[in-house]
Amino acid sequence: MRTDDFISLLAQDTASPGNFRAAFTMAAAGGVIIAAVLFFAALGFRPDISEAMRSGRFLFKFVVTIALAVTAAGIVRRLGAPTGSLARRGGVLTLAPALLLGAVVFELIATPAGQWEARLIGRNAGLCLTLIPLLAIGPLACFLAALRRGAPANPGLAGAIAGLAASGVAATFYAANCADDSPLFVAAWYPMAALVVAAAGFLIGRKLLRW
Amino acid sequence: MTAPSREDDWAAWMRAAMAGDADAYRRFLVSIAPHLRAVARSRCRSLGVPEGEAEDVVQEVLLTIHLKRGSWDSSRPIGPWVAAITRNKLIDALRRRGRHVSVPIEEVVDTLRAEDRTPELGAHDIDALLSRLKARQRQIVQAISLDGASIRETAARLRMTEGAVRVALHRALKALGGLYRSDMGED
Numbered sequence: 001m002r003t004d005d006f007i008s009l010l011a012q013d014t015a016s017p018g019n020f021r022a023a024f025t026m027a028a029a030g031g032v033i034i035a036a037v038l039f040f041a042a043l044g045f046r047p048d049i050s051e052a053m054r055s056g057r058f059l060f061k062f063v064v065t066i067a068l069a070v071t072a073a074g075i076v077r078r079l080g081a082p083t084g085s086l087a088r089r090g091g092v093l094t095l096a097p098a099l100l101l102g103a104v105v106f107e108l109i110a111t112p113a114g115q116w117e118a119r120l121i122g123r124n125a126g127l128c129l130t131l132i133p134l135l136a137i138g139p140l141a142c143f144l145a146a147l148r149r150g151a152p153a154n155p156g157l158a159g160a161i162a163g164l165a166a167s168g169v170a171a172t173f174y175a176a177n178c179a180d181d182s183p184l185f186v187a188a189w190y191p192m193a194a195l196v197v198a199a200a201g202f203l204i205g206r207k208l209l210r211w
Numbered sequence: 212m213t214a215p216s217r218e219d220d221w222a223a224w225m226r227a228a229m230a231g232d233a234d235a236y237r238r239f240l241v242s243i244a245p246h247l248r249a250v251a252r253s254r255c256r257s258l259g260v261p262e263g264e265a266e267d268v269v270q271e272v273l274l275t276i277h278l279k280r281g282s283w284d285s286s287r288p289i290g291p292w293v294a295a296i297t298r299n300k301l302i303d304a305l306r307r308r309g310r311h312v313s314v315p316i317e318e319v320v321d322t323l324r325a326e327d328r329t330p331e332l333g334a335h336d337i338d339a340l341l342s343r344l345k346a347r348q349r350q351i352v353q354a355i356s357l358d359g360a361s362i363r364e365t366a367a368r369l370r371m372t373e374g375a376v377r378v379a380l381h382r383a384l385k386a387l388g389g390l391y392r393s394d395m396g397e398d
Contacts, residue, residue: 001270001356006334007241012362013277013381014231014236015381017280020281020284081282081283153299211275
């Protein structure tokens with residue numbers, strides 16, 4: 001077939017291609033809603049939530065998880081275009097880890113060494129490692145569906161960062177249920193859960209997001 | 212024409228195309244094809260791939276630009292977007308031909324500034340892939356591309372509604388994109 005004829009063919013396909021940016025916005029909203037529904041249906045707030053709201057340690061968990069969700073989602077939005085890369089704005093992904101690291105240093109200074117181990121191990125490590133990935137499934141699926149509308153230059157990377165964004169959403173909800181508030185606990189277990197989801201995003205993205 | 216004004220035209224046509232202007236979209240595709248050809252031929256030459264295969268690459272890039280046009284953010288320049296899609300598909304197409312190459316994006320951007328208006332050599336991949344489409348999809352594609360029929364004429368000829376022809380055409384093009392990709396997996 002001649003290219004001129006091929007162009008005629010393409011020009012006749014006027015079905016709207018769907019815009020990646022619009023799909024991404026929908027996905028972000030959809031992911032939050034799915035995670036919220038699952039959270040309120042199956043978990044809910046911890047019983048002492050009103051007391052917890054007055055605790056800086058409790059509230060700081062949300063600073064970290066929301067920072068992760070927002071920064072990673074912003075990067076996913078950039079990586080959906082074929083021109084997107086981590087080179088220019090990828091640095092924002094260090095924000096959540098840096099905040100968490102700061103909180104860990106504060107905790108180490110503020111609490112006696114004898115309490116460190118108990119605070120790090122906490123009571124809910126197993127739940128943290130299960131519930132964050134479970135709550136992240138919905139948001140991850142939404143982000144991946146949006147990315148299929150895009151053209152990520154590096155499908156595996158885009159999937160992995162989508163996994164981080166989904167973990168940020170999931171962890172924000174989970175943190176409202178979890179009774180372990182020490183930054184030591186958060187630093188030990190939350191990143192592990194996020195990495196599991198990021199790895200899943202990488203593996204799925206590498207297959208699903210090729211174009 | 213200088214590069215910025217050319218890209219302004221491309222962007223304007225593409226924006227109009229997104230708003231449903233089929234003529235503007237055709238102008239866009241016709242206008243970028245010689246640039247894609249320049250890139251494809253120069254790459255084939257430098258890697259010792261027969262130049263006759265360059266047109267196959269041009270068509271694969273055009274199809275990808277078509278299927279992925281929703282990934283262009285219309286508030287941003289279109290040149291880098293075209294270059295990035297071209298580079299990505301160039302690498303796929305050359306890899307399928309057994310050449311493991313890296314293609315610097317700067318080179319694609321530079322060569323995209325050139326145009327190759329020499330007559331196109333025939334493309335072959337597309338015809339082989341068409342034969343793997345569903346019969347109805349293939350009939351529609353052939354009526355429109357080879358016979359130059361409009362959607363309406365195609366619908367009348369195949370006793371379908373125009374809407375059904377449009378849907379089938381869209382699916383056929385998506386299927387073609389998948390066939391190009393799966394070919395890569397088999398090699």
